Amino acid sequence: MAETVTARAPLRISLAGGGTDIPSYSSRHGGLVIGCAIDRYVGVTVHPREFQGKLRAATDTCALVDRADQHPDPMVRACLLSAGLRRDCQVATFSDVPSGSGLGGSAALAVSLLHAAAHARTPPARELAESASRIEIADLGRAVGKQDHYMAAYGGIRMLRIDRSGHVEPEPLDLDPGVRDALQSRLMLFYTGISRDAGDILSEQNRRTLEGHSDALERLHGIRRIADDMADCLRKGDIDGVGGLVEEHWRLKSRLGSRVSSPWLQEQHDRALAAGAVGGKLLGSGGGGFLLLVAGAGRQDAVRHAMTGAGLTELPFRFTGSGSASAALPL
Known part of the structure; x- marks a missing residue:
């Protein structure tokens, strides 16, 4: 049929x-x-x-x-x-x-x-x-x-x-339903207005990894360890700990390639932290797209005001x- x-x-x-x-x-x-x-x-x-x-x-x-x-x-x-x-x-x-x-x-x-x-x-x-x-x-x-x-x-x-x-x-x-709800309420997404091709940006990381570049490998090993720690934080319901790990992930990721970040993108990240986010990173390969933020408890409105005031657009969501x-x- x-x-x-x-x-x-x-x-x-x-x-x-x-x-x-x-x-x-x-x-x-x-x-x-x-x-x-x-x-x-x-x-x-x-x-x-x-x-x-x-x-x-x-x-x-x-x-x-x-x-x-x-x-x-x-x-x-x-x-x-x-x-x-x-x-x-x-x-x-x-x-x-x-x-x-x-x-x-x-x-x-x-x-x-x-x-x-x-x-x-x-x-x-x-x-x-x-x-x-x-x-x-x-x-x-x-x-x-x-x-x-x-x-x-x-x-x-x-x-x-x-x-x-x-x-x-x-x-x-x-996750415990309370942990899931708390995580969902603290995560925020803002669009930077920049579209990019993930494959193009990741190709530099891919090349450096294949060549055995020591800095790239150490950063990826660190990102791998963060994933283990993230699972522990989620199981314990430590949302501030999740934010800290997201921030640590960004510090490692932002140096994986020359196009992962930019002065303007880093400025938006820093603006969010000044407004009350406890961590943030660009999603996907970086270079633009969506900025993921973990707002501090009760700081969602302040973070929202700072980001939308800078021209970024929020994407509300649920899991x-x-x-x-x-x-x-x-x-």
Whole structure:
């Protein structure tokens, strides 16, 4: 039966360990990332008919091509081909945030498109995560890890263990409801207005890691240790400790590459701390996108006023325990 299918996958916040999932590091030392899926999404609708028998894809732009392999956007093209959506269909994508903003949007796009295409057989989350990560890492050759794809597919608050073979174990962190609520109330997201390509920024880190650059390796080892400490803080409900670890993560991460930060971005980070945040870091590869802040207890309004006064836009959110999902209507 022909169906119009809509799927959506959540975006994510990375609290600790980001960068240790990139194969140049994880294949030698193993990686550990702590992430939280949020109720902001990338959605895809697939309508399996097109009057001319072509493929029409409405993403950031609209393209009408004879076949998917002619689509001008490399990421969209790779996703369509992997999903088996080659022609005679219409695809539309939607997102709660701009592309290149550090919340795992490209992974959520891949997961949701793959989920929509495979809706009829209810694909398992691991299959979606592995297929989506293969698109970016193998097909497109991007210097990224698997954390975004697993968070989009599984959802929840998770500790992702990546062994040297590349196997990922998405272990849920079952926090006390009070701790979860406190963490959610203290975390704040602000958009810097700068979009960037994560693969481009991470390529420098990737190169330095492959070359055995001692400073880069020591920083990544430190980020890996922070992820262990972050899990302990979350289990104990030490939200100020979470903020301190986020801040320590940023001190290590901001020197991993020449494009991770800038004087203006550092100024916004420092402005937040002066207003009452106990920690902050740019999400994803850095270079722009969203600034994650851990507000001090009762300091949310002061932090909000400082950030919006500087021209940044807040993104309200809540945690979500659900990963990608799909639904269909018969045609």
